[in-house]
Amino acid sequence: MKVTVVGAGAVGASCAEYIAIKNFASEVVLLDIKEGYAEGKAMDLMQTASLNGFDTKITGITNDYSKTANSDVCVITSGIPRKPGMTREELIGINAGIVKAVSSSLIEFSPKTIIIVVSNPMDTMAYLVHKSTSLPKNKIIGMGGALDSARFKYRLAEALQGPISDVDGMVIGGHSDTGMIPLTRLATRNGVPVSEFLSEEKLSEVLEATKVGGATLTKLLGTSAWYAPGAAVSAMVQAIACDTKKVFPCSVLLEGEYGFNDICLGVPVVLGKNGIEEIVKINLNDAEKATMVESAKGVKAVNDLL
Ligand SMILES: NC(=O)c1ccc[n+]([C@@H]2O[C@H](COP(=O)([O-])OP(=O)(O)OC[C@H]3O[C@@H](n4cnc5c(N)ncnc54)[C@H](O)[C@@H]3O)[C@@H](O)[C@H]2O)c1
Numbered sequence: 001m002k003v004t005v006v007g008a009g010a011v012g013a014s015c016a017e018y019i020a021i022k023n024f025a026s027e028v029v030l031l032d033i034k035e036g037y038a039e040g041k042a043m044d045l046m047q048t049a050s051l052n053g054f055d056t057k058i059t060g061i062t063n064d065y066s067k068t069a070n071s072d073v074c075v076i077t078s079g080i081p082r083k084p085g086m087t088r089e090e091l092i093g094i095n096a097g098i099v100k101a102v103s104s105s106l107i108e109f110s111p112k113t114i115i116i117v118v119s120n121p122m123d124t125m126a127y128l129v130h131k132s133t134s135l136p137k138n139k140i141i142g143m144g145g146a147l148d149s150a151r152f153k154y155r156l157a158e159a160l161q162g163p164i165s166d167v168d169g170m171v172i173g174g175h176s177d178t179g180m181i182p183l184t185r186l187a188t189r190n191g192v193p194v195s196e197f198l199s200e201e202k203l204s205e206v207l208e209a210t211k212v213g214g215a216t217l218t219k220l221l222g223t224s225a226w227y228a229p230g231a232a233v234s235a236m237v238q239a240i241a242c243d244t245k246k247v248f249p250c251s252v253l254l255e256g257e258y259g260f261n262d263i264c265l266g267v268p269v270v271l272g273k274n275g276i277e278e279i280v281k282i283n284l285n286d287a288e289k290a291t292m293v294e295s296a297k298g299v300k301a302v303n304d305l306l
């Protein structure tokens with residue numbers, strides 16, 4: 001399994017590190033436009049191999065896409081992150097051009113690859129890759145829901161004062177401060193609905209904290225987060241590499257599913273060797289459906305800016 005990660009910045013390097021530590025890929029290529037930067041990150045990461053016990057070979061390159069040839073999975077993290085006070089949507093002006101050019105260069109050398117889009121505004125960037133390339137829909141996957149769900153579980157465990165490993169839950173909808181939909185009704189603590197333990201008021205606090213999870217970290221860090229984003233991407237790459245058929249909420253092109261068309265939006269999917277193996281349909285209640293419609297409206301408005 002050869003994985004290319006474009007953008008050797010905070011998220012790209014974290015993603016490469018987690019992929020290597022899990023030791024399931026033979027090769028990770030890190031590519032960046034900044035001269036020597038990916039080479040430096042790759043060398044630093046390779047010097048952790050004997051300490052962390054992995055055999056994955058990480059190489060760094062400056063903008064030479066021929067070195068990415070025949071990648072099974074390509075991850076796009078290139079582009080600018082937001083600063084405190086900004087929304088992800090404000091990044092579209094710079095990131096759209098970068099994502100379009102990068103995806104086209106990747107496909108030139110790896111025409112059969114699966115692309116995972118990370119750069120923000122992610123749902124719109126995933127849609128842009130659909131519109132500007134001829135990759136089939138199962139091979140273009142936006143990463144947002146896996147990260148948002150991890151943050152949801154963190155907030156639920158905090159409210160429950162219990163271990164995160166006891167908690168399950170999912171966030172669907174757009175990857176934005178207002179568009180995320182943490183499914184509190186379906187979240188569980190060791191199989192028991194969390195509503196058995198938490199008041200409506202507490203659940204609504206968890207929901208709100210989850211939705212602004214990225215903004216909260218951006219305010220604390222001065223730039224957006226990278227550890228959990230890198231871990232979320234690596235978990236998705238592992239599901240594809242090892243054909244696990246695990247379910248992750250991902251931003252995928254909808255063609256009638258959940259009542260939407262011509263939009264990339266976060267819904268649960270089965271990930272395996274073909275990328276998106278299946279879009280999972282879950283029964284949403286009327287309130288959840290209405291929130292999903294609002295979330296889709298927000299994403300469409302950003303798509304219209306392309
Ligand atoms: N979808 C998500 O859940 C999620 C999570 C975290 C971050 N992000 C997004 O990921 C992106 C990267 O965030 P970061 O914190 O790693 O930023 P960063 O600034 O640390 O890294 C971005 C890297 O991209 C490189 N780059 C820019 N243009 C390029 C090009 N044309 N080709 C190759 N490389 C190029 C830069 O040189 C830089 O090293 C941002 O858009 C951020 O908003 C998304």
Ligand SMILES: O=C(O)C[C@H](O)C(=O)O
Nearest residue numbers: 082088120214215224225
């Ligand atoms: O918050 C951001 O801008 C980055 C990313 O989308 C995140 O959720 O961490």
